[in-house]
Amino acid sequence: MKNPPQNYLSAVLGPAHDAAVAARDPVAYMAALDEHRIRKLTPQLAYCFSNEYYGRKMREAGVSDPREITTLDQFRALPAFMTKSWHRESQSESLEKFGHSFGMHLCAPLEDVVHVAGTSGTTGLPTFYLFTRKDLDLTFLTLGRLMTMAGIRRGDTILQLFGLSIWVAGTTMLQAAEALGARPIPLGAEAGVTKALQYIQLCRPRVVFCTPSMLSQLIERAPEQLGKPLNLCGIEIVMCGGEPGLAIPAVRKRMQDGSGAKVYDMSGGAWTNAAGDCGGPDHMGQHCFGEDYCFRYDLVDPETRAPLPLVDGQVGEAIHTGMEYEAAPALRYASADILKLHVGECPHCGRFGSRFSFVGRADDMMNISGVKVYPSAIKEVVESFSPDISGQMRIVLDRPPPRVISPVNITVEAAADVGEANWVDFAKKLEDRIHLELKIRSKVKMVAAGSLETSNLKTKLVQVLDSAEKT
Template sequence: MIWNPEVECMPIEERKKLQTRRLQETVWRCYTHVPAYRKKMQDAGITPDDIRSVDDLKLLPFTTRDDLRDSYPFGMFAVPMEDVVRIHSSSGTTGKPKVVGYTRKDVDTWSELMARTISCGGAGKHDIIQNAYGYGLFTGGLGIHYGAEKIGATVVPISGGNTKRQIMIMQDFGSTMIACTPSYALFIAEVAEEEGVDIQKLPLKFGIFGAEPWTDNMRKEIERRLQIRATDIYGLSEVMGPGVASECEAQDGLHVFDDHFVPEIIDPITLEPVAPGTPGELVFTSLTKEAFPILRYRTRDLSVLNTAQCTCGRTHARMGRITGRTDDMLIIRGVNVYPSQIESVLLEAEGVAPHYLIVVNRVDSLDNLEVWVEVSDQVFTDEVKGLESLSRKIAASIETVLGISVTVKLVEPRTIERSEGKAKRVVDNRPKV
């Protein structure tokens, strides 16, 4: 079902006009209200008047996660705080999160886009949507929630975790759609099998999955084990949250809601736009956001754009599944993790050697983050309780920064490979996307 056919199936030329008008408004808003954007444009020698069409987007400077960090917390908001009705954030590079804000109109826009996303995933007003994304500063939970209410579905705001209760609710309430990370969906299936619950016999029909990269094989497995249609959704808090792009029933790329966000693909080295159909780094510009407009945000996600018309009738450009990152960010159970965050914790911990290794495994469908730390003479005590309290203390500090649990493994000196150049800090044993 198409939630808003008039917009989603709009002729491409007409949408381009809409994009141009909205882009001009956004650029003016940034120039006028956000000093950081004005300075960037001045440094680049352009003014908002230089943006005569959406094709002039390439004249604008990029925005990076460092810009967001430098403006922490509210420095890039384009409205006074009295107009901001909601704050969300995601983890940043050095412990400080990336903070984003929403006006009431932004929340309405977001709800509309999530209504489109949920409709893309197959659900409508008669459905019961079990929302197992985390509620809180993370955009996943409330994003899905508002969209589900917008289409008039019944939303079960169960949030993440407590898998046995998820399964009980799924059985008792007869949930017809599940929203969570794809790895958590598989984990639910595994626990259901262990508990002797025949999950395939339940009313569940649809799943919308995002917040981490996943493969087509994983989709097939989720669809087979849960007997549902599994839809890939995409978003990031810097741009909006979920609701930036979504697959339709064709499962052939994710429709970018490009009446609200213009996607570009650039070469991550030369930073030039690539030829159509060439893979590269995804860049987004918001067109309608008031509180936190964003110009040419470098997502670091690798994808490809397809502008051919989809069989579903939507005319939105489609982005391919995310195939990787241009930086060292890891996504662990849907949470963004930068090795530098872990490094900063270790550097603060007294006497711990700066040599560490991050090992990511997938155990029973769930990501497991292990941090290996070398035991130096300074921290070595010959009592077991001393070493155990050391590893517990490091784990607790890392958990405070990342918001997810980690296992700290103490290893002998020189266990971790030294390197002349860039040290190898991450061993990711999860199946490749």
């Protein structure tokens, strides 16, 4: 596959797009995108209507003929047709009815499904992402655009340190890099930090794929294991995903300085979504690289479920739709991602278009004495005390959110050079800053660096105690 051009939307949207970009007009830009979206969404609705699951959902929403949905406002007024829990229910039903767990919402013939990804299922039934050949090719196309933006070239050695199990960031991402002409080494996070550092030394990768947690551990352990810091190992590009944090200035600087690379915060892979920030010193939101195939930021009010205007600065829960997807499409999938939409010129790279920032997840939102707070907001305040902290912390809850009894308990690792005699005063400063900025009460417990368990995959920011841990 040749490196895809970054102006791909010009060929797709035509003169309306070009005029909007030339005039730097966000309203005209979104209008051109909206016309393209409805051209694809009307036939996609008709395709999914013949499916047992989606047909029922549409009829319940009052849609008897999907061809009558001819405007984007009509489409956006429809309710969610899929959630994570409905996804699992659909899979359970198909297992009982058809003998497979790929879901009642599987729209393509099962024999046409050539690739499977999904979640680990550590907290319940795994959810599957299915790909026909066309779906896989479009996924490689959109992820290829993302990688090209980051500067990945044909012939680059990539050390793949995302988990190589069922995740989209595993085999799917690896195959997308191969389709671009790069040379990924499929080591995977499961090999551990020691082996990863050995491969960095042996293979001299220009690019590393990993979670922020893995990158943090590589930075921490490289001096002892390799005899030199990671930022002297020749890594030029790190593509991170799977965790929040790289939008926080202190975290971003620590990762960039520690790796010596441009660090890109990315998301995507499922349902032709591909997005990533442009690797600057500050996080300017993730640029969208699948606008012609994926409607990623159809924002609704998290409480009323009413559609919100898609304008610069809008915040809401994202409804996700793959506009040309065949296998088991996301069709008005309530993702629980709370996004902030940016429309206009990126202050760092100058690209004009749409970007989004992750604010939090609707199911992670905490209501602390009437104040609604996302865990990422607490982490950002704590990280402002860098370099006096290690970067590891936990929000410790007695029960799952949203209701949290004040004060919220937070465990924070001190930096190795911050003596225990200073911990009490330091904790008080943290509590005061959290109260000043977020208007919530907290109880901060300081612990030594290395006390909190970390993961090569995803490190959880929130810990909900089980009954044994509460006693």
